[in-house]
Amino acid sequence: MSFDEIYNITLMQGFAGLSLFAVLLLMGLGLAIIFGQMGVINMAHGEFMTIGAYTIFLLSTLTESYAPGLMQAYFPFAIVCAFIVAFIFGWLAEWALIRHLYKRPLDTLLATWGLSLAMQQAFRTLIGPKEVSPTLPDWLMGSWEVTEGLDIPINGMFVLALTLLVTGGVLLALYKSRWGLRVRATVANRAMANATGINTTRTDRVTFAIGCGIAGVAGAAFTTIGSTGPTSGSLYIVDAFLVVTFGGAASLWGTVVSAFGIAQTQSISEFFLSGSMAKVLTLLLIVTILMLRPQGLFASKVRR
Amino acid sequence: MDALKTWLDRSGLASIAILAVLLLVVFPLAMDSFRLNLVGKYLTYGFVAIGLVMLWGYGGVLSLGQGVFFGLGGYAMAMFLKLEASDPQSTAIQSTPGIPDFMDWNQLTALPLWWEPFNSFGFTLSAVVAVPVLLAFVISYAMFKRRVGGVYFAIITQAVALILTVLIIGQQGYTGGVNGMTDLKTLLGWDIRSDEAKTVLYFVTTALLLAAVLLCRWIQLSKLGTLLLAMRDKEDRVRFSGYDVSMFKVFAFCLAAALSAIGGALFTLQVGFMSPTLIGIVPSIEMVIFAAVGGRMSLVGAVYGALLVNFGKTYFSETFPDLWLFLMAALFIGVVMAFPNGLAGLYESHVKPWLARRKGGAAEAGGPPAGTPGEAGQQAAAPIASPGPSASPAAPHSTPAVAADPGLGLGTKVSSQSA
Numbered sequence: 001m002s003f004d005e006i007y008n009i010t011l012m013q014g015f016a017g018l019s020l021f022a023v024l025l026l027m028g029l030g031l032a033i034i035f036g037q038m039g040v041i042n043m044a045h046g047e048f049m050t051i052g053a054y055t056i057f058l059l060s061t062l063t064e065s066y067a068p069g070l071m072q073a074y075f076p077f078a079i080v081c082a083f084i085v086a087f088i089f090g091w092l093a094e095w096a097l098i099r100h101l102y103k104r105p106l107d108t109l110l111a112t113w114g115l116s117l118a119m120q121q122a123f124r125t126l127i128g129p130k131e132v133s134p135t136l137p138d139w140l141m142g143s144w145e146v147t148e149g150l151d152i153p154i155n156g157m158f159v160l161a162l163t164l165l166v167t168g169g170v171l172l173a174l175y176k177s178r179w180g181l182r183v184r185a186t187v188a189n190r191a192m193a194n195a196t197g198i199n200t201t202r203t204d205r206v207t208f209a210i211g212c213g214i215a216g217v218a219g220a221a222f223t224t225i226g227s228t229g230p231t232s233g234s235l236y237i238v239d240a241f242l243v244v245t246f247g248g249a250a251s252l253w254g255t256v257v258s259a260f261g262i263a264q265t266q267s268i269s270e271f272f273l274s275g276s277m278a279k280v281l282t283l284l285l286i287v288t289i290l291m292l293r294p295q296g297l298f299a300s301k302v303r304r
Numbered sequence: 305m306d307a308l309k310t311w312l313d314r315s316g317l318a319s320i321a322i323l324a325v326l327l328l329v330v331f332p333l334a335m336d337s338f339r340l341n342l343v344g345k346y347l348t349y350g351f352v353a354i355g356l357v358m359l360w361g362y363g364g365v366l367s368l369g370q371g372v373f374f375g376l377g378g379y380a381m382a383m384f385l386k387l388e389a390s391d392p393q394s395t396a397i398q399s400t401p402g403i404p405d406f407m408d409w410n411q412l413t414a415l416p417l418w419w420e421p422f423n424s425f426g427f428t429l430s431a432v433v434a435v436p437v438l439l440a441f442v443i444s445y446a447m448f449k450r451r452v453g454g455v456y457f458a459i460i461t462q463a464v465a466l467i468l469t470v471l472i473i474g475q476q477g478y479t480g481g482v483n484g485m486t487d488l489k490t491l492l493g494w495d496i497r498s499d500e501a502k503t504v505l506y507f508v509t510t511a512l513l514l515a516a517v518l519l520c521r522w523i524q525l526s527k528l529g530t531l532l533l534a535m536r537d538k539e540d541r542v543r544f545s546g547y548d549v550s551m552f553k554v555f556a557f558c559l560a561a562a563l564s565a566i567g568g569a570l571f572t573l574q575v576g577f578m579s580p581t582l583i584g585i586v587p588s589i590e591m592v593i594f595a596a597v598g599g600r601m602s603l604v605g606a607v608y609g610a611l612l613v614n615f616g617k618t619y620f621s622e623t624f625p626d627l628w629l630f631l632m633a634a635l636f637i638g639v640v641m642a643f644p645n646g647l648a649g650l651y652e653s654h655v656k657p658w659l660a661r662r663k664g665g666a667a668e669a670g671g672p673p674a675g676t677p678g679e680a681g682q683q684a685a686a687p688i689a690s691p692g693p694s695a696s697p698a699a700p701h702s703t704p705a706v707a708a709d710p711g712l713g714l715g716t717k718v719s720s721q722s723a
Contacts, residue, residue, distance in 0.1 A: 041455050100641060105455045106366045107640040110596065113589055114636025121629035238466050238585060241459050276474025283467045287460060291443075294452040 012151070017267035019156045019225075022163040025259040026221055027236055028243035029170060030214035032255040035244055037187050037207050040098060041109040044116035045240060046233025048212040051089055051119075052082035052219025053228035054127060060134030072137045079162070082220040083213040090212025094205045102204070116234065123230035133227035140224055155224040162221050166214060171252060183207055242286050248296030258297055262286065316521055319604045320514065327510045337499040344506035344574050346614040350513050351567025353594040353606035355560030358520050360592070361600035362529060363556035364536030365453060369461030370564045370591045372468050373436040375583030377565025379472075379479070380435060382578040383419060384428035385488035385496075386480075405487070410477030419478075425492060432569045433562050440561035441554060448550035448557075462585055469584040484579025488572065496573055509570045516563055517603045523559075524603075532556060564591075593632070596639040599648025608647060 027049065034042050059078040063070050093115060101108040140158055143151040174180035182203045185193040194200050222228065243262060247254030262282060269278040290296070331343055352370050360366050392401040398408040403415050421427045443464065447457055472479045480486070488496070495501055523529050535542045535549055543549045572578045581587070590613075598609020613635070620628040643649055 039455070041458070097637065097641070104640075106360075106458065107644070109366070109368075109455060109458060110589075110592065111637050111640040114633040114640075116633075117629045117636065118633035121626065121633070124629075125626055238459075238462055242463055245456060245459055274474065276470050280467055280471050280474065283463055283470070287463050287467070290456075290460060291446040291450075294447065294450050294456060 013267060013271055014264075015152055015156065017264045018160055020267055021260050021263035022156075022160045023218075023222070023225075023236070024239060024243050024263050025167060025256060026159075026163050026218035027215070027240040028247070028255045028259050029167060029252070030211040030218065031240050032244045032247065032252055033170070033174075033183075033214070034208055034211035036251070037183055038098075038102065038204055039105050040102070040208070041105060041112065041241070042098075042208075042211070043109055043112040043237065044093070044119060045212075045215050046235070046237040047116045047119035047123075048086045048090060048215035048233070049219035049222065049236075050123060050228060050230070050233040052086050052216030053223050053232065054123070054132075054219075055082040055085045055216065056220045056223045057132050057134040057228060060136075064135055071135070072139065075137050075140070079217060079220045082216040084216075086216025086219070087209045087213035090209040090215075091205060093212070094208040098208060099201070099205070120230045120234070127230070129230060131227040131229040131232075134223050136224060158224055159221045162217070166217055167256060170214065174252065179203075179206065242283070246286050246290060246296055248298040251296070251298040254296055254298030316604070320517055320521065323517070323604050323607060324510075324514050327514070328507070332503070332506070337503055340506050341502040341574060342618065343611065344502070344509050345571065346611050347506075347509050347513055347607070348567040348571040348574065349591065349594055349614060350607040350610040351516060351570070352560075352564045352591045353598060353610040354513075354517060354520055354603050355563035355567075356592060356595035357598075357600060357603050357606045358523070358532075358563075359556045359560040360595060361602075362524065362532040362536065363553055365553055365556060366458045366592070367461045367557065367560065368458045368585070368588050368592065369465040370560065371583035371585075371588030372461070372465050373440060373561040373564035374568035374571070374587075374591070375468060375472075375578070375580070376436040376439065376568065377432045378568030378572040378578040378583070379485070380422070380428055380431045380565075381569035381572040382485040382488060383422040384425060385491060385572065386485050387415075387419070387423055388491070389487055389489045404480070404485075406480040406483070406485075407477055412477050416478055432565055436561045436565035437558045440558045444554045444557040445550075448553045451550070453553070462588070465583070465585050465588045469580045472580040480579075482580060484577055484581070486577045486579075488576050491573065497576060502574065505570070505574050509574065512566065512570065513607065516566070517607065520559075520563075520603050528552070528555075590632075593635055593639070595646075597635055597646050599646030601645060602648030605646055605648030605651075612647075 027045070030048070031042060031045050034040050034045075056075075056078045059074060059081060063074045093112075097111055097115060098108060101111060136155075140155050143153045144157070145151055174183060182193070182198050182200075185196070185198055186200045186203050190200055193203075219228070219233070222232070226232075239262075243259045244255055246262065247256070247258035265285065266278055266282040269281050272278075273281065327343075327347070332340060335343065352374055356367070356370060386404045390402060390404045395401045395403070395405065395408070398405065400408055400413045403412065407415070422431070443460070447453070447460065452460075472484075473482045475481075490496060496505065531542065531547060531552055535547075535552055539549055568578075568583075571582075594610040594613050595606045596609070597613055598607065599605030616631065617628065620631060639646055645652070
């Protein structure tokens with residue numbers, strides 16, 4: 001093996017780690033907002049992702065049959081739709097289920113697990129058990145050949161860019177907008193926030209819905225990488241939770257750093273070990289670190 | 305006579321006796337050996353469910369990884385049976401006779417060292433309990449000593465379930481991979497696939513389950529049970545009273561792990577195989593619903609819960625496969641939103657007052673309002689509702705409802721904050 005080849009393999013392996021980072025971060029982001037603010041464990045998060053993915057599939061099918069000329073342009077619009085649809089379902093779920101259970105986090109966990117089962121079966125009944133994938137615009141296909149022997153897939157770069165965009169947007173919204181101010185006030189001290197006139201109930205609902213909306217965007221991003229089935233979302237749910245808890249519950253930066261760390265650990269160890277052993281090693285590492293440092297990497301000081 | 309009745313009621317022995325009659329007399333008489341074997345299989349999940357009652361209902365710690373311990377117990381037993389089934393004569397066609405078939409398929413030429421001890425039945429029996437308890441101790445000691453609990457603990461246990469399944473599936477040559485360990489034939493030369501063997505195993509399972517229920521009931525009635533409850537409701541108060549809270553939680557977790565492991569070993573014996581699909585994340589959460597449907601505070605209820613949910617699963621996934629997941633979802637949401645105490649709670653709040661009204665007649669007919677079901681049962685059963693001094697020694701005043709509940713051991717109090 002020549003030096004160039006090793007160099008290229010290292011770069012491509014690093015990029016594989018970056019793709020995994022993007023996936024984990026997109027999934028963890030919505031969870032981190034919901035878990036960080038409300039302490040709610042949303043086991044149905046994966047299904048909100050699936051909703052986003054199905055929205056993309058639906059729009060691509062519609063565009064293909066009614067407006068084939070728009071095939072190159074529909075995708076960004078569809079991502080916005082995925083956010084909106086998941087947002088609406090999240091809003092409904094909060095109103096129907098979650099708001100009754102804020103004082104009982106363990107029960108929320110069970111109830112949202114029930115919700116996820118119902119949603120999975122609904123997908124299976126309404127859309128069908130088969131995996132589907134949308135027709136993607138041409139500009140998402142293929143790969144970018146940087147130099148001889150070094151291919152970077154374009155869809156991977158797209159997901160990475162989308163992740164950075166969404167993460168930036170969430171951080172901006174959280175630290176610069178009125179909503180963000182209300183969220184941070186509620187996290188810091190719920191009773192006091194209430195006393196100063198912040199409608200914490202409403203803040204909770206919007207936050208939950210936004211978290212679900214981001215899950216929808218994550219689902220949209222996934223359609224560029226793989227196909228979508230009724231149970232696609234549940235495959236990643238445990239990893240997503242580990243990303244959030246490992247990063248430290250109420251800290252978005254922690255989520256970013258932990259997603260990066262976990263993704264790189266896994267993709268680097270995958271280079272030396274088999275895929276499943278790499279996964280076991282990564283998970284064991286996370287669990288061990290969490291046992292030694294239960295508050296996660298970046299614990300924010302929160303008055304409980 | 306009255307004293308005996310009081311004692312039976314307070315200790316919950318009456319309801320345990322009813323369960324024993326149902327399992328030991330009614331089912332064996334009413335069912336053929338196929339259905340009895342099915343019930344026996346469900347009952348092995350009953351072990352997990354009563355473990356969860358102790359851990360979650362009493363200790364307030366929710367574990368989403370009980371499948372891990374169920375699996376470790378089951379796999380330990382399966383390894384012993386597999387070695388017995390892989391003697392050199394029956395595996396003569398393999399390139400290396402005398403090792404389990406899946407090892408041969410994966411180009412292993414010798415039995416791995418850590419498999420060797422499982423040739424001994426005594427070692428296997430102790431490993432069934434010891435390995436899961438050791439793992440449970442390590443996990444829970446590390447977590448509870450640092451005062452991590454609630455949802456964090458639930459997520460960690462879930463991650464452990466994921467690790468174990470990925471490991472088992474990945475290490476096909478050592479564990480049989482995703483197919484698990486199949487073709488288990490005999491236990492010490494005794495064919496476990498015959499009808500007689502299945503009937504015997506059913507009775508062994510039932511006897512062990514009843515023994516486990518009695519043991520847990522005894523713990524509940526002891527000072528330890530009272531402390532567990534107190535800890536669930538006001539952990540800091542118990543800590544400030546000088547108790548080492550974390551060690552009680554560790555104990556509850558290890559107890560639940562041991563019970564699940566025994567259930568797993570019996571499952572392997574009755575069903576004849578063990579596979580990672582039975583112990584992963586999804587089965588582990590389903591195990592929680594067994595306890596939740598039966599009633600997270602009631603040992604006997606949890607056994608009924610395990611029976612009912614599993615029966616429903618078998619029935620619906622055969623007849624209406626589409627409906628089953630919806631029904632399961634409804635169960636999860638229902639036990640959280642509508643009836644947090646499960647079947648046992650429904651019994652307490654509806655059946656018992658009704659029974660008492662029929663017995664008590666006009667005097668109780670107006671009765672207390674339905675809003676206070678626990679009291680309703682208590683008052684209606686007036687003659688026996690005098691908690692003696694022996695009922696709950698040193699009961700902290702924050703946990704009276706269950707500790708002094710004169711009912712059938714079907715407590716009604718679930719704290720609003722179960723974390």
